[in-house]
Amino acid sequence: MNGIHDMGGMHGMGLIQHEKNEPVFHEAWEGRVYAMNRALGAFGKWNIDASRHGIELLPPADYLRMSYYEKWLTRNIALLVQHGLVTREEMETSKPAPGSPKATPPLTAAAATAAAANRGGYLRPDSPAKARFKVGQHVRARNINPEGHTRLPRYARGKQGTVVRHHGIFVFPDTNAHFEGEQPQHLYSIRFTARELWGDHASPRDSVHLDMWDSYLAHA
Numbered sequence: 718m719n720g721i722h723d724m725g726g727m728h729g730m731g732l733i734q735h736e737k738n739e740p741v742f743h744e745a746w747e748g749r750v751y752a753m754n755r756a757l758g759a760f761g762k763w764n765i766d767a768s769r770h771g772i773e774l775l776p777p778a779d780y781l782r783m784s785y786y787e788k789w790l791t792r793n794i795a796l797l798v799q800h801g802l803v804t805r806e807e808m809e810t811s812k813p814a815p816g817s818p819k820a821t822p823p824l825t826a827a828a829a830t831a832a833a834a835n836r837g838g839y840l841r842p843d844s845p846a847k848a849r850f851k852v853g854q855h856v857r858a859r860n861i862n863p864e865g866h867t868r869l870p871r872y873a874r875g876k877q878g879t880v881v882r883h884h885g886i887f888v889f890p891d892t893n894a895h896f897e898g899e900q901p902q903h904l905y906s907i908r909f910t911a912r913e914l915w916g917d918h919a920s921p922r923d924s925v926h927l928d929m930w931d932s933y934l935a936h937a
Contacts, residue, residue, distance in 0.1 A: 718770075719862055719871060721777040726872030726914070747786040752833075754789055759824055759832035762800040765839075766894035770866035771796055839888040841901035846886050848903040848931070854880045855937035856907060858929065866894035869933045873925075876913050877937050881926065882906035889930055902931040 724730060742748040754768075763771075771792035775783070783791065797803045807814055822828070850856055860875035861867075868890050884904040892900045911923035 718773055718864055718866060720773055721780050722773045722775070723871050725870045742786075743784075747784075750786045750790045750793075752829075754793060755833040756824060756829035757793060757797070758835075758837075759828055760800075760802065760820070762802065763796055764893055765837075766866055766888075766890040767896070768792065768796070769890070770894040773866065841886045841888060841899065844886045844901035846901050846903060846931075848883065850880050850883075850903070850905060850931070850934060850936075852880050852883055856880055856905075856934045857937045858907070858927075859933055859935050861933075863891065865891065867891050867933075869929065870927070872914060873909060873927055876909055878907040878909040878913065878927075880905050881908045884928065887930070889932065891930075891932070904928055904930050905934070907934070 742751070772780075772788050774795070775788060775791060779791070780788065794808055798805050798808065802820070804814055804817075807817070855877060856879070857877045858869065858873045858875060861869065882905065884906065886901045887904045888899040889902045892898055905928070906926050907929050909925050909927065910921075911919035911925065912921060914925060
């Protein structure tokens with residue numbers, strides 16, 4: 718989808734500020750949010766693509782204002798409410814609603830630890846999906862504007878590149894994010910020259926590699 722989250726190639730956002738010796742978490746609460754996020758995976762109510770789409774649904778002003786883990790926390794609350802694990806009132810009061818059902822089985826510390834250790838996988842080598850492109854082929858990223866989740870950045874749409882690597886067959890995020898099935902597709906690394914993406918003022922020596930599924934590509 719198109720939104721403020723798709724910041725690649727945007728003008729006027731300022732320089733990227735590099736923090737030397739940046740810690741994993743700047744505040745203790747960020748580590749707790751990360752831990753909660755990993756533990757929630759034990760319920761199996763949503764997937765990583767749905768989680769990413771939840772970030773995309775944040776209002777633009779909030780997205781720009783919030784820190785990284787503030788976005789995670791806000792997204793997780795929305796997903797918990799959306800999937801019926803808690804109510805909005807329960808989140809606001811920190812008290813369970815009278816008669817509300819408890820998770821079955823309950824999420825114990827041991828179960829949360831096991832869930833956190835299970836990173837899952839999105840490679841689907843047994844899929845019958847056919848590859849449409851080969852390494853060395855020239856391709857063009859489709860100029861599409863989907864309303865839902867996509868991993869195809871706006872700055873690459875309509876641009877021409879070259880297939881430099883075939884990764885295999887992976888879950889297609891555009892459908893997985895909306896629980897419309899995994900619909901596995903072949904995934905490629907596409908090399909775009911900086912000048913193709915940014916114009917003649919870009920360095921002729923620079924290039925960008927993007928991972929793209931079959932549905933994102935057309936023959937050049």
